[in-house]
Amino acid sequence: MTKxxxxxxxxxxxxxxxxxxxxxxxxxxxYKVVAVSNPSSPGPATAAAPATFEDDCEAIRSVVExxxxxxxxxxxxxxxxxxxxxxxxxxxxxxxxxxxSHSTSVIGIAYxxxxxxxxxxxxxxxxxxxxxxIHDLSAGDGFARVGEPxxxxxxxxxxxxxxxxxxxxxxxxxxxxxxxxxxxxxxxxAEVPAHYLYCALDQAIELxxxxxxxxxxEDRSGKAFRTEEVESSHSPFLSMPGxxxxxxxxxxxxxx
Numbered sequence: 686m687t688k689x690x691x692x693x694x695x696x697x698x699x700x701x702x703x704x705x706x707x708x709x710x711x712x713x714x715x716y717k718v719v720a721v722s723n724p725s726s727p728g729p730a731t732a733a734a735p736a737t738f739e740d741d742c743e744a745i746r747s748v749v750e751x752x753x754x755x756x757x758x759x760x761x762x763x764x765x766x767x768x769x770x771x772x773x774x775x776x777x778x779x780x781x782x783x784x785x786s787h788s789t790s791v792i793g794i795a796y797x798x799x800x801x802x803x804x805x806x807x808x809x810x811x812x813x814x815x816x817x818x819i820h821d822l823s824a825g826d827g828f829a830r831v832g833e834p835x836x837x838x839x840x841x842x843x844x845x846x847x848x849x850x851x852x853x854x855x856x857x858x859x860x861x862x863x864x865x866x867x868x869x870x871x872x873x874x875a876e877v878p879a880h881y882l883y884c885a886l887d888q889a890i891e892l893x894x895x896x897x898x899x900x901x902x903e904d905r906s907g908k909a910f911r912t913e914e915v916e917s918s919h920s921p922f923l924s925m926p927g928x929x930x931x932x933x934x935x936x937x938x939x940x941x
Contacts, residue, residue, distance in 0.1 A: 689757035689792055689937050692749055693720040696764025696799070697859040698831055700728055703852060707922035710930035716937075717756070721748050723766065725860035735827040735860035738808070738867020741769040749777065753789045759937050760794045760873075764890065764919065765863070767799030768808055774873040781876070794873050795936040797929065798884040798919055801898040802869045803905060809864040819889060820864075828858035839889040843918040852923060875906035880936040882929065883914040884921055911936070 691711055693704045701720035708718045724736035724744055745760075752758050758777075762770035774791050776782075782790040802811045809816070816822060819839055821832035831839065836856055841849035873879075881899050885892050899910050913932050915921055921929040931941045 686938055687757070688716050688939075689759045690717045690719060690752040690755075691933060691937070692745075692752060692758055692760050693718065694745055694760065694762040694766035694770040695720070695723060695726065696762075696766045697829070697863075698726055698836070698856045699763070700726060700855060700857070702855055703920070704922055706926035707929055707933075710926040711933060714930065714934060716934075717752075719748055719752060721745050723769070725863045726857055728857040729855070730857070735862050737860070738769060738772075738863045741863060741867075742773045745770055746773040749773065749791065753777070753782075753787070753791075755789070757789050757792045759792055759933070761797065761933055761936070762794065762799045763797045763922065764799055765808060767796050768802050768811075768869055769863075769867070770794065770799075771802070771873040772869050772871050774877065775871045778873075778876040791873075791877050792938070793878040793880060793936055795880040795882070795933055797882045797921060797932075798887050798890050798895055798917075799881075800890075801874065801879075801881070801902045802872075803901070804869050804872050807865060807868055812864075816864075820861075822861060824858075826858075827861055829861045829864075830858055831856060840919045841923065842888055843886055843916075843924045844920070848923075852920070872902070872906060874902055874910070875908065879908070879910045880932070881910045881912045882921060882932045883912060884917040884919060885914060886917055887919045889919040 779790040836853040
């Protein structure tokens, strides 16, 4: 099979660097992998002004369109990244691109314990309208930090302590505008094949919430997701990069 380019989209607080083990696993199988850096998550050094949901969408779409110039694309998103990733793909499905004589397209969207949201809502509305314990807004600067009991609990509960701490040190503040102001306008899973990796040990987005989001999306779109489940925390790309890579390879059409 001709392998698509894999475009990775990270979630809140994280960065493209967190995908390094997964990128290595996929590159070892001869995939081209590109990780988007969402402007809303600027890394440990706080940005001067919080970026918006639309800024993230523009960054993602720019990377996807660039890669479509030479290959099909599989978009793989984590956590909050599912919202801007889905919102960025209007007009990039196989049928939509073929209508304009393009030979490449987005062949799928693969969610890793990620947000699957309906059109017409913000991220904050989708989680009930109020910040959760994980969202520490106490600095009052427009950015959220990871709340108590901290990232080792929420994201890395199946990693050794020292390794979890290393990845936690790379986290940065998250623009809260992305949760409050950015309205989802497009549901990509209604137009491109959708895949979901359920993470059973997730303490940031519980398994029952993951299942509920997928069930609701299937009802809205009338299309079934292809799903897999792993005994992983919120970060399967760190705790089991090989197994997560296999999920992505199957999402790309490989028989693994």
